Amino acid sequence: MLTNERHDYILRMLEEKKTVKLQDLVEVTDASESTLRRDLTELESMGKLERVFGGAVLPGRNLQEPSMDDKSTRNLKEKKSIAEYAASFVQEGDSVFLDAGTTTLQMITFIKDKNPVVVTNGLPLAVALNEAGITTYLTGGMLKPRTGAFVGAGALAALGAYHFDICFLGVNGIHADYGYTTPDPEEAAVKKKAASHARKTYILADHSKVNKVSFATIINLQDAALIVDGVPAETLQEYNKITTVKVVEK
Amino acid sequence: MLTNERHDYILRMLEEKKTVKLQDLVEVTDASESTLRRDLTELESMGKLERVFGGAVLPGRNLQEPSMDDKSTRNLKEKKSIAEYAASFVQEGDSVFLDAGTTTLQMITFIKDKNPVVVTNGLPLAVALNEAGITTYLTGGMLKPRTGAFVGAGALAALGAYHFDICFLGVNGIHADYGYTTPDPEEAAVKKKAASHARKTYILADHSKVNKVSFATIINLQDAALIVDGVPAETLQEYNKITTVKVVEK
């Protein structure tokens, strides 16, 4: 069976069944496991499918879910590691700002025994903080449906009333030349203001954000430290010029 | 069965039945208890469901109510009737304030087709409003764990920036002599300030609140209308002295 034939077959099978197992493909196509793995990898890089453990599924088929959930599944483990490491900087009784985002969300588990007072602009975070029994303040403001973040004049005004011992922000991209970037200007404004009211600011990012700069707003942050996972040493050199970098070990 | 298939199955089952038992999943999916427990744990960490003893439920549902199912299910039918009736006063495009509370929560279903802009101080309400696709503002402030209400200086300051066409408040007791009462002074302050920024205010209460005055703070509200259900005519006479009373018919 030709390579293209296999590819077509896989895609047609996916269309039909929405999901396909590698072992089934082996039986039907008479190709080896290795070959079919390569097929799947290739088709994935073309965006035609999404690999999962044991096979593949149609891409983006949980787009029906709020976009937050999609993102939260991606790199979840890395995010948890980063969150745990970041949480180690929080001290007993600190006043903490947690940015809206999936990585900061993961931090809640790791800080709840430190009796922090937490301010956030994230709706899901407020829910989780409440459940965790943490003293919680929310900035308020206009709710962005896609991200569950509160932004706008209301959020900015509320931030003016607080001061934080420590502040944790998520970003969408990090680049040695452009610095930190995030797609939404309103969310960028909130991040900036939060950082300006904090004694110390940490930026959280998994490796997928490194050297990425999408259509985005640049956030100018002085004195912020960057926490990332699994980035090669030579890449780090570049960033050390512009910020303190802390790498999460596995 | 692929991991993703199980996850999808669980979520679809949840969508349908609102709740799912672990044992049922074991029977249907042919996976072990351990595996399904892991599935549930993972889905929970993604915020797609909430684990309960014996299975899982859709998220948010039980956060809407402080701690006891008791309170939320108590008089639920009456609350829905009151909510539906109250919602009939909302007009297309109105700016609406919804107080934190279970009755106001029920209103969301009934106002979402009127394209309102809603301001609330209730965490569960913000979640529900977001899900309903309604433009949502939240006051922010300090979160009261028991009730999910935001109160304090932050909440009051935020309210100063809004004006409402219509305002709906819940109370804990109504008495012909003492007026409206609620146990928490901070929540009382929020209610009062919200009402003072509204063109028209409605108080929602089921019959269990009538002639009740617990250890409570009195809320002085001018020009507010009272919406109650199933109260005898002679009781009504008393209240007409102090407010406009509207009774929900069954």
Add this chain to the structure above:
DNA sequence: TGCTTATGAATGATTATGATTGATTTTGGA
């Protein structure tokens, strides 16, 4: 021939799974 590409097999690593254990929670009866 020399070069590229596709393939399959083998490897050690990673991940998912199911069974077991003892702890926790709920249930039901005294």
Add this chain to the structure above:
DNA sequence: TCCAAAATCAATCATAATCATTCATAAGCA
């Protein structure tokens, strides 16, 4: 109410499945 039984739970472990990587072979082509 209190206590004991049953159900459910989290944690751990060993096993099985799946994975990425490497290497060697074979086929196609100038």
